[in-house]
Amino acid sequence: MLINLTGRRSVRIATFHDALYRCSNCHSFDLDIKVYREFHHFSMIPFRPAGEKEAKIFCNKCGQGLRTESVRREYEKRARTPVYFYLGFILIGLAALGVVGWQFNEDRKAxxxxxxxxxxxxxxxxxxxxxxxxxxxxxxxxxxxxxxxxxxxxxxxxxxxxxxxxxxxxxxxxxxxxxxxxxxxxxxxxxxxxxxxxxxxxxxxxxx
Ligand SMILES: [Zn+2]
Known part of the structure; x- marks a missing residue:
């Protein structure tokens, strides 16, 4: 089977519950917000974020979606991009540190x-x-x-x-x-x- 070595992948980065905004359908104050973001990956290892955060809001009672722009923006702002989105660079940095440490040790031995x-x-x-x-x-x-x-x-x-x-x-x-x-x-x-x-x-x- 062939797989793409590089690409984008979307994951949920945050989940919120909201009781301040009213559902336009059933008028209850019970919203679930899930925020997603994509990352660029190489061989499934995330390297950096891609695109914008995207909030999806649904009423917990009746399942109706809420599309109010301002509410979406607010939660997209609150959701923080996780550090592991940069995992590839972090691993490269650690490997470089390992090489430097090894060289330092070799020098000391010599x-x-x-x-x-x-x-x-x-x-x-x-x-x-x-x-x-x-x-x-x-x-x-x-x-x-x-x-x-x-x-x-x-x-x-x-x-x-x-x-x-x-x-x-x-x-x-x-x-x-x-x-x-x-x-x-x-x-x-x-x-x-x-x-x-x-x-x-x-x-x-x-x-x-
Ligand atoms: Zn509702």
Whole structure:
């Protein structure tokens, strides 16, 4: 079955009872007012209101409809558009907040790894040479009081941050950075990610 992904849908947003106006048919003061409004939806999730509010008034005693413009307007005004009419935007906002929170947490973790380096930690660093930014992976091999010794990855990357399946850390080379320099690199966004507790699928255990 095919369904429309987008469209409008009408729902009742308020119900009132009124004992101030007289039914033109049976003259009783017993009116039921229902106010409707449409929303634009995407895949049945409301995104924003559509059109105007619309009040429907019926006598509770005899069922006669009441069409008095002023009474309708009054109740259309009183009926508030529910917040869930914006649900789609609210969900998008929450998702964005979630991403920001996750990123914040990742940043905090990376900072704490850099503050206390361990053997096996893998750093993704950005090098700028000849005005060209390249990304490289370094794997911590040894830590001393003031320096960190790394095995450098074999490849340099222009974009992206996935360790290539052909890349490995070179046991023949050791690259040294002072711990102070690493902190500074982190502050100037030269270290973009730090990995610890990774699994074998990451490829970070390939050393040659
Ligand atoms: Zn009536």
């Amino acid at each position: 900072n704490s790894y850099i503050a206390s380096p361990q053997n096996g930690d893998v750093y993704l660093i950005k090098d700028t040479q000849l005005n060209l930014s390249v990304m490289r992976y370094l794997r911590v091999h040894e830590v001393s009081a003031d320096s960190v010794y790394f095995y450098p990855g074999n490849l340099a990357y222009l974009l992206g941050s996935t360790f290539d399946s052909s890349d490995y850390f070179q046991l023949d080379f050791v690259e040294t950075h002072s711990r102070a320099a690493l902190k500074q690199m982190r502050d100037t966004l030269g270290i973009t990610e730090v990995f610890r507790d990774y699994d074998n699928g990451s490829g970070f255990n390939r050393l040659r």
